[in-house]
Amino acid sequence: MTIKDTPAKKSLRQNHILDLDEFSKSDIEVIFDNTDSMMEVLNRGIRKVPALRGKTVITLFFEASTRTRVSFEQAGKILSADVINVSSDGSSNKKGESLYNTALTLQAMKADAIVIRHQHSGAGYFLAQQMQSTSIINAGDGMHAHPTQSLLDLYTIKKHLGNIQSKKVVIVGDLLYSRVARSNLWGLTTMGADIVLCGPNTLLPQDFLDQRIDDVSHPFKNITIENDLNKALNGADVVMALRLQSERQKAGHLPSLREYSRKFGISSERLKLARSEAIVMHPGPMNEGVEIEPDVAHGPQSVIESQVTTGVAIRMAILYDLITGTNSEKEL
C-alpha cells in the first residue's frame, strides 16, 4: 500500500501554520486523522513514500533544537521531500542579512515550506505576510507559540486516554515563558479539556490572567490557577511538566532551583495524587531533578518518548497538507 492509497483524507486549507488560535476543533481532528495515516507509514519496516517527491522543505533555525528540527527533517525525508537545514550560525544572518531577505532568498530558490524557529515572538507571522509561494511553519517563536508541539501533545493525550474533552490537564512550571504552554492553552481549550495551571506567581502570565478576569467571554475563562501542586494534581488525568526557560527569564523569578524543585517538581510520591492511569508529559528538553524526577520521567506513566514519535507523524501530516493538500485551491 502506498501513501496515495491512504492519503490525508481532508485538508486544513491553510497556507501557513502559525499558532493554534487559528484552529477549530474540526481542524485539529483533520490533523489527527491525517496523523493516523502518517503513523502507519512511520511504523513500516521501510519508512519511505513518494508523497512529496520533487518538493523542498527548508528548516531555518535561529535557536537550538533537537526534537523539532530533527523530526521535521525526518518527516520530510520519509515523504521524499528534499530537506535542507539552515542554522543561523552557518547562514548569511551572521553577515548581517535580515530575516526578511533570508526568507525571500529561500523563496526565490523555490522552497515549498520554511520551518522557522526564532527567538523573537512573531517572526513566523512576519514572514507569512511576506511570502507568496512558500508556506511558513512556526517551529517556536520566542515565548509566544509552538503549534506543532501542541498538536503532538493533543494527539498523544487522545491516543493514550481516548479523548481530550473534560480531561483534567495540569500544566506545571514556567508558564510565563513557555511557548508550548501558550499554544496548548489554545489547543486544549478548543478540545474541551479542564485545564489547571500551576507554578510560582512569578512564572504565571499575569497579563493574560488579568484580561481573563475582566472579560467574561475570554476563551480561557474556565482555566484554573492553583499555586499548590499537591492540590493541582488531585485527580489529574494528564500531568505536563515544563522546563524553566532560563534563556528567556530575567533575574528574580525564583529564590533557588532547590526551592523550586521542592515545591513544583513532579516526584513519584506526588504523582500518586493524580489518577492511577494518569499520563506524564514533558515537551523536552528536560532538566531532570528540577521540574521532574528521573524515575517519573522514565517511569510507567511517562509518555514522553511517545510524544517524540508522535512529533514525526504530526509533522509529516502538516508538511503533506500544506504542500499538497490545498495545492489546487490556495493562491500560493
Ligand code: CP
Ligand atoms: N519540544 C521542543 O521544542 O524540543 P526541541 O527544543 O528539542 O526542538
